[in-house]
Amino acid sequence: MNGEHRYRVATTWTGDRGTGTSGYRDYDRSVTIEIAGKPGLEASADRPFRGDPAKWNPEDLLLAALSECHLLSYLHACVTLGVIVLDYSDEAEGTMALDGRGGGAFTEVVLRPRVVVADASMLEQAHRAHTLANEWCFIANSVNFPVRHEAMIGVAG
Numbered sequence: 001m002n003g004e005h006r007y008r009v010a011t012t013w014t015g016d017r018g019t020g021t022s023g024y025r026d027y028d029r030s031v032t033i034e035i036a037g038k039p040g041l042e043a044s045a046d047r048p049f050r051g052d053p054a055k056w057n058p059e060d061l062l063l064a065a066l067s068e069c070h071l072l073s074y075l076h077a078c079v080t081l082g083v084i085v086l087d088y089s090d091e092a093e094g095t096m097a098l099d100g101r102g103g104g105a106f107t108e109v110v111l112r113p114r115v116v117v118a119d120a121s122m123l124e125q126a127h128r129a130h131t132l133a134n135e136w137c138f139i140a141n142s143v144n145f146p147v148r149h150e151a152m153i154g155v156a157g
Helices: 058-081 120-136
Strands: 010-013 031-034 041-043 085-090 093-098 104-111 113-117 147-149 152-155
Touching: 058 085, 058 093, 058 104, 058 113, 058 120, 058 147, 113 120, 120 147, 120 152
Parallel strands: 104 147, 113 152
Antiparallel strands: 010 031, 031 041, 085 113, 093 104
């Protein structure tokens, strides 16, 4: 699977209240994110930035992308290592620091995968698979802050 892959997304601002961006409080931060052939996603800014807390925001989406990428990379690593995963969930958390000039950046993301494997003989390789997933995750390899994982792995039954 060598080569270059391209992705396309269409983002449309839907928050004009009739006067455009005439003032900071005069417009809604609502957007629609669309990819051909997939359901649209209603998004906004985060609540502290005058957004709609009921909608996805860019920070949510980045955290979700990191969590899902690790999950998918982990499952692939487990297949290659002979580990049978029966259950996987994650409670990821990201920290963003504002810079005082109107911007900011994520400083860290911690993934907290909870994994159940089929047999106790798979535990060592199941832990190793998290290291491989960190190395293989396209999204984690694309950010400039640490993406750590604090995994808990249990055995079925």
